[in-house]
Amino acid sequence: MSAPEVAHDVRIDPLDRSTTCAAGQSILESCLRNDIWLPHSCTQGTCGSCKVKVLSGEVDHRGSSEYTLTPEERSAGIALGCQATPRSGLVLEPVEKVDPDDGVPRHPLRDHTGTVVVLDDIARDVRRLVVELDEPMAFNPGQYAEITVPGTGVARQYSMANPPSETSRLEFHVRRTPGGIATDGWMFAGLSVGERVELAGPLGDFGMPLAQAEPAILIAGGTGLAPLKSIARHALAHDLVPELHLYHGGRSRQDLYDVELFEDLVRAHPNFRYRPCLCEEDWDGSTGLVTDVVLADFQSCRGLSAYLCGPPGMVEAGVKALKRRRMAPRKIHREEFLDASHTQR
Ligand code: FES
Known part of the structure; x- marks a missing residue:
């Protein structure tokens, strides 16, 4: 019989910050929700940008594939922050260096609710979905949110298309996937203006948050x-x-x-x-x-x-x-x- 999952404390060594990882929660999600920025992109275990080095303690690698996290990396104490969950108290450091003074604004991951105010066909198999949030969500241009498909326990990722100055009205461009739960099964089927939606964000570190000298x-x-x-x-x-x-x-x-x-x-x-x-x-x-x-x-x-x-x-x-x-x-x-x-x- 496996031991029941419990919460564990996680310390990010170079940042001198700590979070408590809830039972079954990934290290990355716990950090982002507690305003501790760790490098990441896909949050799906495919890109490898969230790798952390475990300095002490033990993790459950859960869905980490050998393609993204090689057996050699596992043996060397590397884990995917977006997949792994602690099995004990942990001390770790991100593999990609984090500079807390780089000037990039960081926004904590939060759950949000909102109302669909626009749902338009704008191109072949593409809909514009605009959600008016109940509470504003700060984000950087290029980041994305995870929209929950009701009644499925599934969430899908869509980038915000509006600029970050518009924190309460998020625009998404949704491409239809034949047979897709979120699209054919919902956004291109039963969803309509006025309905309530749930989403979490912001996520990802793609984008241009700061001024740059080059074109x-x-x-x-x-x-x-x-x-x-x-x-x-x-x-x-x-x-x-x-x-x-x-x-x-x-x-x-x-x-x-x-x-x-x-x-x-x-x-x-x-x-x-x-x-x-x-x-x-x-x-x-x-x-x-x-x-x-x-x-x-x-x-x-x-x-x-x-x-x-x-x-x-x-x-x-x-x-x-x-x-x-x-x-x-x-x-x-x-x-x-x-x-x-x-x-x-
Ligand atoms: S593998 Fe992409 S963020 Fe974790």
């Missing part, structure tokens, strides 16, 4: 536009970058949305360029894969930075293209989503 290229595939829209609106409103180039890739015109909004931003901000790209339709705009259009536009990306969000294939191709054009790897920020899985955003 930035934003590359989106499909609903990967959501976090980049938040970043673009925030960066332009606060003059965070000298130049901003937004690329949005789709197959045909049916896949584009918010075109007028971005064209208005182009007129208002001489340092902003917007380029929608279609790979399966000839039109008077850019034609081809979005990453090929970027390659054609930039002979050198040295001294620039990039933020990519979309399906893994697009993100991989984008990263390769940017490196070919000499962009420094540390200047390439990426967020992937899997269209047909639980990690859609």
Whole structure:
């Protein structure tokens, strides 16, 4: 018979902060809810960005796969913060260094409730969901929330598309997944304006929270536009970058949305360029894969930075293209989503 799960204290050594991990709660969730920032991205056990080194105590690795956490890493005392839960009191340190004085605002993870105020079809198989929250949620541009699918015990991740100045009205772009519990089973089926929803956030560390000296290229595939829209609106409103180039890739015109909004931003901000790209339709705009259009536009990306969000294939191709054009790897920020899985955003 296994021992009953109980709460344990966890100390983050280099930060000199402690939290109490509830029974069955992941180390990462306990830290984020107690305003202790640890590096993380997917919270699903797939990216590996939440690795921690256990300095003393014992953890249950739970759903950690060998793909994300190798047997050698386990033997060396490494654990995935988003999966592991303590089996005893713990002392640990994040593998990726945390600088509490880096100037990036950090916002604690909280549960929220709100009301659906907009649910519109905006592109092929894409809906805009806007939720008016009962209590505001502070977040950084590029972060995401987990929306609970009622009656299923399941939550799905969607990036906020609105800028962080709008803390009470969150906008999400939802792409339909055939047979998906959250989409075909709910957001594209029974959900309607006026209904109540539950969500938790903010999560993730993708985004542009601070001003930067170099121009930035934003590359989106499909609903990967959501976090980049938040970043673009925030960066332009606060003059965070000298130049901003937004690329949005789709197959045909049916896949584009918010075109007028971005064209208005182009007129208002001489340092902003917007380029929608279609790979399966000839039109008077850019034609081809979005990453090929970027390659054609930039002979050198040295001294620039990039933020990519979309399906893994697009993100991989984008990263390769940017490196070919000499962009420094540390200047390439990426967020992937899997269209047909639980990690859609
Ligand atoms: S593996 Fe833990 S945040 Fe991605």
